[in-house]
Amino acid sequence: MERMTDLHPNLESIGWLVGSWWGFGVGGYPTIDGFRFEQEVTFSHDGRPFLAYESKTWLVDDDTNRIRPSGRESGFWRATDQGLEVVLSHPTGIVEVYVGEVAFSKIELATDVIARTQTAKEVTALKRLYGRVEGDLAYAIDMAAVGQPLQSHLSARLQPA
Numbered sequence: 001m002e003r004m005t006d007l008h009p010n011l012e013s014i015g016w017l018v019g020s021w022w023g024f025g026v027g028g029y030p031t032i033d034g035f036r037f038e039q040e041v042t043f044s045h046d047g048r049p050f051l052a053y054e055s056k057t058w059l060v061d062d063d064t065n066r067i068r069p070s071g072r073e074s075g076f077w078r079a080t081d082q083g084l085e086v087v088l089s090h091p092t093g094i095v096e097v098y099v100g101e102v103a104f105s106k107i108e109l110a111t112d113v114i115a116r117t118q119t120a121k122e123v124t125a126l127k128r129l130y131g132r133v134e135g136d137l138a139y140a141i142d143m144a145a146v147g148q149p150l151q152s153h154l155s156a157r158l159q160p161a
């Protein structure tokens with residue numbers, strides 16, 4: 001049983017992420033219309049020094065009814081002796097490689113490398129800030145893409161599911 005396995009000591013500072021989270025967020029970018037989304041996130045572990053991460057989102061209307069599936073991402077948050085490393089992949093043909101910093105209940109990630117398939121949109125940099133806020137998981141993602149400088153694309157506040 002995964003839940004019974006002890007957390008690897010390297011994961012101590014980010015162990016609070018383990019579990020499932022659910023809630024709503026908002027998104028936008030200069031080149032697109034603003035939107036609201038619903039999100040489910042799961043962090044799990046098997047005793048080794050990484051968290052497995054999975055996220056699903058749906059665009060929602062003003063009454064929070066689902067309109068359609070939107071961004072998905074999955075990957076691994078690796079707690080190494082030299083700090084946090086994160087790899088995430090997207091169905092849009094993008095792979096993000098992050099270097100992270102953990103300070104108390106705040107986690108900052110900045111892209112080291114972004115790889116894209118031939119047909120993927122041009123995304124050149126991302127920054128993510130995750131924080132524990134009154135027991136919730138709050139985050140903000142900034143993105144440089146399609147010729148625009150680094151700026152907000154998404155933010156959300158998720159509660160334990």
Ligand code: HEM
Pocket residue numbers: 027029031032035037055057058059070071072073090094096121122123126143145146153154
């Ligand atoms: C996971 C939550 C996310 C949601 C809900 C989301 C939602 C959206 C939506 C609704 C659009 C407008 C076009 C469309 O409907 O496809 C869009 C555009 C876009 N998103 Fe996201 N997104 C997410 C994450 C990301 C991430 C992590 C990246 C970068 C790796 C990204 C990169 C882009 C790009 C490049 C565009 C196109 C901008 C343009 O062509 O002008 N998105 N996103």
